[in-house]
Amino acid sequence: MITTELRKTWKNFCVEHDRAAKEWAKRGYRGPANLPPFPEELRGMTCGAKTRAGTPCKQKGIYGNGRCHLHGGLSTGPVTEEGKKKSSMNWKKRRIFIKDERIP
Numbered sequence: 389m390i391t392t393e394l395r396k397t398w399k400n401f402c403v404e405h406d407r408a409a410k411e412w413a414k415r416g417y418r419g420p421a422n423l424p425p426f427p428e429e430l431r432g433m434t435c436g437a438k439t440r441a442g443t444p445c446k447q448k449g450i451y452g453n454g455r456c457h458l459h460g461g462l463s464t465g466p467v468t469e470e471g472k473k474k475s476s477m478n479w480k481k482r483r484i485f486i487k488d489e490r491i492p
């Protein structure tokens with residue numbers, strides 16, 4: 389199978405697994421988890437991103453986006469309204485910390 393298709397299968401599996409896990413948590417972890425079976429073709433899948441040397445990345449620990457911790461891409465920052473509000477309040481937390489520690 390082509391790697392782009394594998395990556396798509398991986399992403400779909402992660403989304404499905406997260407949905408099933410959340411549903412299970414909602415039930416208080418009672419009863420069967422009903423998690424989707426791991427697709428065998430994804431076993432041993434690597435990141436595959438192009439490295440600076442021009443070779444494909446060999447990392448096997450990959451996230452839900454199908455890439456490793458080095459090639460997952462930059463954070464796009466807070467997306468939800470709640471997240472943006474929380475992020476905007478971070479400067480205030482720092483100021484309170486400085487005040488408490490009595491740093492000039």
Ligand SMILES: [Zn+2]
Pocket residue numbers: 435436437445446447455456457458459
């Ligand atoms: Zn990588």
